[in-house]
Amino acid sequence: xxxxxxxxxxxxxxxxxxxxxxxxxxxxxxxxxxxxxxxxxxxxxxxxxxxxxxxxxxxxxxxxxxxxxxxxxxxxxxxxxxxxxxxxxxxxxxxxxxxxxxxxxxxxxxxxxxxxxxxxxxxxxxxxxxxxxxxxxxxxxxxxxxxxxxxxxxxxxxxxxxxxxxxxxxxxxxxxxxxxxxxxxxxxxxxxxxxxxxxxxxxxxxxxxxxxxxxxxxxxxxxxxxxxxxxxxxxxxxxxxxxxxxxxxxxxxxxxxxxxxxxxxxxxxxxxxxxxxxxxxxxxxxxxxxxxxxxxxxxxxxxxxxxxxxxxxxxxxxxxxxxxxxxxxxxxxxxxxxxxxxxxxxxxxxxxxxxxxxxxxxxxxxxxxxxxxxxxxxxxxxxxxxxxxxxxxxxxxxxxxxxxxxxxxxxxxxxxxxxxxxxxxxxx
Amino acid sequence: xxxxxxxxxxxxxxxxxxxxxxxxxxxxxxxxxxxxxxxxxxxxxxxxxxxxxxxxxxxxxxxxxxxxxxxxxxxxxxxxxxxxxxxxxxxxxxxxxxxxxxxxxxxxxxxxxxxxxxxxxxxxxxxxxxxxxxxxxxxxxxxxxxxxxxxxxxxxxxxxxxxxxxxxx
Numbered sequence: 001x002x003x004x005x006x007x008x009x010x011x012x013x014x015x016x017x018x019x020x021x022x023x024x025x026x027x028x029x030x031x032x033x034x035x036x037x038x039x040x041x042x043x044x045x046x047x048x049x050x051x052x053x054x055x056x057x058x059x060x061x062x063x064x065x066x067x068x069x070x071x072x073x074x075x076x077x078x079x080x081x082x083x084x085x086x087x088x089x090x091x092x093x094x095x096x097x098x099x100x101x102x103x104x105x106x107x108x109x110x111x112x113x114x115x116x117x118x119x120x121x122x123x124x125x126x127x128x129x130x131x132x133x134x135x136x137x138x139x140x141x142x143x144x145x146x147x148x149x150x151x152x153x154x155x156x157x158x159x160x161x162x163x164x165x166x167x168x169x170x171x172x173x174x175x176x177x178x179x180x181x182x183x184x185x186x187x188x189x190x191x192x193x194x195x196x197x198x199x200x201x202x203x204x205x206x207x208x209x210x211x212x213x214x215x216x217x218x219x220x221x222x223x224x225x226x227x228x229x230x231x232x233x234x235x236x237x238x239x240x241x242x243x244x245x246x247x248x249x250x251x252x253x254x255x256x257x258x259x260x261x262x263x264x265x266x267x268x269x270x271x272x273x274x275x276x277x278x279x280x281x282x283x284x285x286x287x288x289x290x291x292x293x294x295x296x297x298x299x300x301x302x303x304x305x306x307x308x309x310x311x312x313x314x315x316x317x318x319x320x321x322x323x324x325x326x327x328x329x330x331x332x333x334x335x336x337x338x339x340x341x342x343x344x345x346x347x348x349x350x351x352x353x354x355x356x357x358x359x360x361x362x363x364x365x366x367x368x369x370x371x372x373x374x375x376x377x378x379x380x381x382x383x384x385x386x387x388x389x390x391x392x393x394x395x396x397x398x399x400x401x402x403x404x405x406x407x408x409x410x411x412x413x414x415x416x417x418x419x420x421x422x423x424x425x426x427x428x
Numbered sequence: 429x430x431x432x433x434x435x436x437x438x439x440x441x442x443x444x445x446x447x448x449x450x451x452x453x454x455x456x457x458x459x460x461x462x463x464x465x466x467x468x469x470x471x472x473x474x475x476x477x478x479x480x481x482x483x484x485x486x487x488x489x490x491x492x493x494x495x496x497x498x499x500x501x502x503x504x505x506x507x508x509x510x511x512x513x514x515x516x517x518x519x520x521x522x523x524x525x526x527x528x529x530x531x532x533x534x535x536x537x538x539x540x541x542x543x544x545x546x547x548x549x550x551x552x553x554x555x556x557x558x559x560x561x562x563x564x565x566x567x568x569x570x571x572x573x574x575x576x577x578x579x580x581x582x583x584x585x586x587x588x589x590x591x592x593x594x595x596x597x
Contacts, residue, residue: 194491197475197588198593199589224515342491346495347504358592361591
């Protein structure tokens with residue numbers, strides 16, 4: 001913690017981050033005004049993760065999701081298209097969908113009985129003639145719909161911003177890495193049934209920046225899990241890559257979560273995937289499994305030798321994040337290997353995961369320890385490896401986009417994350 | 429309903445196991461705690477969801493769980509918690525377990541016990557987590573004692589009100 005330079009203590013939210021992202025005023029993790037501005041300028045604008053197509057296979061399938069603090073329902077309509085709407089009746093705002101998942105032809109609000117179809121059209125209004133005297137224009141009323149919805153390798157994203165770029169443009173140079181993550185399975189990926197849901201009393205950016213590339217915390221935070229052999233010690237070798245701005249990941253040499261304890265057949269399966277990629281494109285085999293990363297702003301992944309998880313850091317106030325986390329498997333795996341991957345994920349990640357349980361404990365303490373006025377006069381330093389970034393092509397000699405640090409352990413990705421944050425927060 | 433003397437003995441044995449288990453869990457004496465289980469056991473805490481169908485509200489086999497363990501992985505967890513750098517339990521949590529035995533279904537080879545459980549975890553000055561749900565244990569005879577071969581705990585809350593789950597249920 002350093003004493004924040006004067007201009008990082010006050011002013012517009014964007015000015016709380018140094019232009020190069022190497023210093024961040026602590027108030028961005030606490031200030032109510034900053035948080036409200038994030039909901040407007042980041043969560044009501046960026047492409048946000050909603051779910052996976054394997055959760056919505058048939059027309060009428062729906063799932064509940066959240067975009068920032070706005071609750072939405074995602075449906076597959078009768079034409080097979082994905083739609084997403086605010087989960088709130090246009091009459092008095094009650095939830096029209098009250099289940100986490102299901103299949104339905106319509107959503108009926110329990111309050112006064114207004115009913116909407118899978119395209120959000122208002123198809124039923126009780127007493128339209130006798131009470132509204134036929135004067136309500138039903139056809140002009142729809143559930144509030146997202147401005148854009150699209151998928152990438154089955155991952156469903158949406159944005160509230162009509163002026164948003166396309167999803168492909170938004171993911172930009174991260175796309176080749178997403179291809180390695182979710183494009184590598186010939187028959188695609190699927191979500192294991194069920195969602196890990198828990199609440200961490202910390203700011204959403206703390207876990208998002210951690211997953212974007214914090215290899216540095218591993219040796220201390222997760223020492224106990226290393227001690228029992230659930231993973232190897234972190235070495236100085238690997239790739240920590242970001243694409244400007246804000247999407248980043250870090251991958252240790254050989255793949256994350258190698259270790260001697262409780263190894264399953266899933267690890268052998270990943271080795272076979274590596275060999276398959278190696279035959280086609282030797283230089284890419286060094287990038288599978290992809291490792292741990294964040295797609296700005298709040299969807300993170302962990303693709304390891306033992307399992308694959310995606311998790312969403314849903315903001316719920318400046319000091320609270322509602323985490324939703326899923327386990328993904330290659331659809332072509334046997335039930336036995338799917339089960340092995342799921343149990344390895346549970347052992348390591350999620351609220352009870354031997355790694356993640358320690359993260360939750362420590363992240364909570366960050367919010368507690370820095371909520372006072374004196375703490376907030378200070379800033380966090382993100383200068384590790386500053387000025388030593390270089391194109392992946394040059395540093396790794398691989399024809400892949402993005403920028404990486406000279407050293408494997410670096411804060412280059414966090415700087416990129418906060419540069420993106422700063423730019424969005426400064427937009428009018 | 430008639431209760432035979434043999435049934436009564438199983439009930440009181442199960443309750444004795446639970447009282448001992450509570451003492452061990454509250455003391456975080458996890459290595460000793462593992463002796464309440466049979467040599468091979470399964471321990472599951474499936475996630476729950478809200479759906480319109482009551483029958484689909486608990487994740488099934490092969491679906492996600494907060495814990496899905498056997499002896500090997502449970503011993504790994506216990507070893508991890510014994511480390512001097514297992515931050516979730518440094519300083520140690522103060523734990524209080526309440527187990528209310530509701531039913532024991534007894535057959536020749538096993539006894540299945542259903543109970544309500546309520547667990548309070550207090551940490552630091554004012555950090556508090558509460559976990560509550562239904563526990564189903566399948567007891568079998570092993571080495572002349574009743575041991576738990578299967579435990580399933582279904583927590584009621586859809587979203588855990590906790591930054592982590594590092595206690596056992």
